[in-house]
Amino acid sequence: xxxxxxxxxxxxxxxxxxxxxxxxxxxxxxxxxxxxxxxxxxxxxxxxxxxxxxxxxxxxxxxxxxxxxxxxxxxxxxxxxxxxxxxxxxxxxxxxxxxxxxxxxxxxxxxxxxxxxxxxxxxxxxxxxxxxxxxxxxxxxxxxxxxxxxxxxxxxxxxxxxxxxxxxxxxxxxxxxxxxxxxxxxxxxxxxxxxxxxxxxxxxxxxxxxxxxxxxxxxxxxxxxxxxxxxxxxxxxxxxxxxxxxxxxxxxxxxxxxxxxxxxxxxxxxxxxxxxxxxxxxxxxxxxxxxxxxxxxxxxxxxxxxxx
Amino acid sequence: xxxxxxxxxxxxxxxxxxxxxxxxxxxxxxxxxxxxxxxxxxxxxxxxxxxxxxxxxxxxxxxxxxxxxxxxxxxxxxxxxxxxxxxxxxxxxxxxxxxxxxxxxxxxxxxxxxxxxxxxxxxxxxxxxxxxxxxxxxxxxxxxxxxxxxxxxxxxxxxxxxxxxxxxxxxxxxxxxxxxxxxxxxxxxxxxxxxxxxxxxxxxxxxxxxxxxxxxxxxxxxxxxxxxxxxxxxxxxxxxxxxxxxxxxxxxxxxxxxxxxxxxxxxxxxxxxxxxxxxxxxxxxxxxxxxxxxxxxxxxxxxxxxxxxxxxxxxx
Numbered sequence: 001x002x003x004x005x006x007x008x009x010x011x012x013x014x015x016x017x018x019x020x021x022x023x024x025x026x027x028x029x030x031x032x033x034x035x036x037x038x039x040x041x042x043x044x045x046x047x048x049x050x051x052x053x054x055x056x057x058x059x060x061x062x063x064x065x066x067x068x069x070x071x072x073x074x075x076x077x078x079x080x081x082x083x084x085x086x087x088x089x090x091x092x093x094x095x096x097x098x099x100x101x102x103x104x105x106x107x108x109x110x111x112x113x114x115x116x117x118x119x120x121x122x123x124x125x126x127x128x129x130x131x132x133x134x135x136x137x138x139x140x141x142x143x144x145x146x147x148x149x150x151x152x153x154x155x156x157x158x159x160x161x162x163x164x165x166x167x168x169x170x171x172x173x174x175x176x177x178x179x180x181x182x183x184x185x186x187x188x189x190x191x192x193x194x195x196x197x198x199x200x201x202x203x204x205x206x207x208x209x210x211x212x213x214x215x216x217x218x219x220x221x222x223x224x225x226x227x228x229x230x231x232x233x234x235x236x237x238x239x240x241x242x243x244x245x246x247x248x249x250x251x252x253x254x255x256x257x258x259x260x261x262x263x264x265x266x267x268x269x270x271x272x273x274x275x276x277x278x279x280x281x282x283x284x285x286x287x288x289x290x291x292x293x294x295x296x297x298x299x300x301x302x303x304x305x306x307x308x
Numbered sequence: 309x310x311x312x313x314x315x316x317x318x319x320x321x322x323x324x325x326x327x328x329x330x331x332x333x334x335x336x337x338x339x340x341x342x343x344x345x346x347x348x349x350x351x352x353x354x355x356x357x358x359x360x361x362x363x364x365x366x367x368x369x370x371x372x373x374x375x376x377x378x379x380x381x382x383x384x385x386x387x388x389x390x391x392x393x394x395x396x397x398x399x400x401x402x403x404x405x406x407x408x409x410x411x412x413x414x415x416x417x418x419x420x421x422x423x424x425x426x427x428x429x430x431x432x433x434x435x436x437x438x439x440x441x442x443x444x445x446x447x448x449x450x451x452x453x454x455x456x457x458x459x460x461x462x463x464x465x466x467x468x469x470x471x472x473x474x475x476x477x478x479x480x481x482x483x484x485x486x487x488x489x490x491x492x493x494x495x496x497x498x499x500x501x502x503x504x505x506x507x508x509x510x511x512x513x514x515x516x517x518x519x520x521x522x523x524x525x526x527x528x529x530x531x532x533x534x535x536x537x538x539x540x541x542x543x544x545x546x547x548x549x550x551x552x553x554x555x556x557x558x559x560x561x562x563x564x565x566x567x568x569x570x571x572x573x574x575x576x577x578x579x580x581x582x583x584x585x586x587x588x589x590x591x592x593x594x595x596x597x598x599x600x601x602x603x604x605x606x607x608x609x610x611x612x613x614x615x616x617x618x619x620x621x622x623x624x
Binding site: 072074077 | 445452622
């Protein structure tokens with residue numbers, strides 16, 4: 001896999017405050033990269049630097065080998081993007097908006113505009129004024145605008161914002177298709193974690209301007225161990241009982257029972273012990289950690305490290 | 309670049325406000341035509357048959373004045389008047405001319421300030437609106453240098469101003485012909501340059517006059533464009549430029565009576581007609597001086613606009 005974006009030790013200082021602190025990561029062709037972080041972590045700032053809307057204080061960003069600082073036109077020519085909401089000229093029709101942006105790139109023919117319109121499914125309404133569009137339609141027009149010049153890198157800031165479930169699914173399928181069939185790299189930022197889980201191949205977590213972690217989604221969600229929830233009567237006593245078996249384990253007490261990170265082969269042993277001690281067991285289930293749990297875990301750890 | 313200008317023009321002419329402006333301009337000229345026509349019907353044209361004799365006595369007075377006066381500015385003015393009158397007597401060009409299409413086109417040139425107002429509004433919005441609409445983000449992530457984008461916007465403003473002037477000139481000509489008719493025998497405009505009188509056709513003279521009178525509006529539109537690009541605020545740009553438009557020249561004239569440095573103020577130099585048929589505002593000002601001052605202001609405005617626009621972090 002070849003790299004399309006290289007972010008090299010990038011920092012951004014605005015009015016003496018370090019918004020982005022030595023950020024480095026890479027995105028490969030044909031990959032959907034999720035950019036995740038709490039509000040104010042620097043996601044949008046990073047994306048703005050990627051497309052040259054704001055300057056870079058130190059470090060460099062290269063897109064297909066061209067620096068966005070020194071070779072802006074070549075670098076940004078490979079990029080299609082929606083930065084935050086897709087704001088369009090409301091007094092123009094959707095089609096004229098696309099013509100407007102088509103004129104700003106080289107050699108975009110009328111057929112290409114029609115093709116893109118068809119791809120995002122706006123053919124029926126494209127000649128209506130944008131002010132009559134719903135948010136979902138604007139989102140799609142935004143996507144059309146970003147795809148006009150066949151970019152090698154697609155950057156979307158919160159692409160599913162304001163879409164209904166069908167629309168979200170459609171965008172998701174589009175992105176996957178673009179990544180797979182056209183070998184396009186896609187960078188998506190979102191706070192909808194479950195969305196990211198379904199859309200992305202890799203995820204980078206950013207917090208207070210620093211990159212906390214970059215992992216494959218599958219690794220990220222799985223983590224290393226599994227957690228089991230045992231629904232049991234008298235949960236506090238049960239916790240002590242399990243602690244007795246595994247003194248080093250952190251066993252949590254939850255509403256209807258206890259939660260413990262057990263190995264699969266240890267479950268019968270624990271069951272036996274609990275039954276012998278006369279606990280009533282109503283069920284045992286595996287709790288797979290969602291991205292959200294992991295996300296909170298990672299960011300909280302970091303915060304604890306910073307404050308501790 | 310042509311494509312970029314087309315984009316900007318598309319944006320200007322897709323908004324109803326633009327057509328309202330052109331409509332108002334046409335309406336105002338029509339109203340003016342109506343009023344002039346009405347007044348003319350109710351007033352007898354005084355035909356002064358003895359104009360030649362009167363001119364001859366005036367010529368003598370002027371000659372005396374030139375000898376007595378010590379003010380070189382005054383002498384210049386008298387000399388011009390003298391030359392014109394002598395020429396008129398010699399070539400039998402009567403000052404008693406009917407009100408014709410050309411008089412009307414000349415009067416309609418007062419509407420240039422209205423056209424200027426509209427141009428300022430467009431200029432003030434052309435950069436600032438992109439920020440307030442949020443479209444600046446999608447505009448600046450194209451493979452085009454920011455400077456080119458800004459330049460295309462400025463060119464569009466100039467084209468818009470030109471269009472308004474053409475509309476004004478053509479419409480007032482057409483309306484003038486309808487209301488007042490063409491003159492029976494074409495009277496040329498007399499041009500006085502360096503002590504010599506030359507004849508110009510009226511149509512051509514008026515075009516030049518329109519051009520000279522629109523310098524003020526172009527400079528103010530450039531100022532509005534600069535404020536718009538620097539502060540991203542169209543209200544500020546419109547307000548400030550219009551305030552300058554209304555007060556600028558008055559204040560400059562007041563200052564000019566007291567201070568010599570008033571000649572460096574923009575508004576002291578925007579009226580180039582002062583060098584053709586009038587007296588310069590401050591002693592010692594010349595056409596070259598004014599043109600240099602205008603060029604300096606122009607470059608300064610553009611420099612600020614481009615410098616800030618290119619460096620700006622777009623974080624709105």
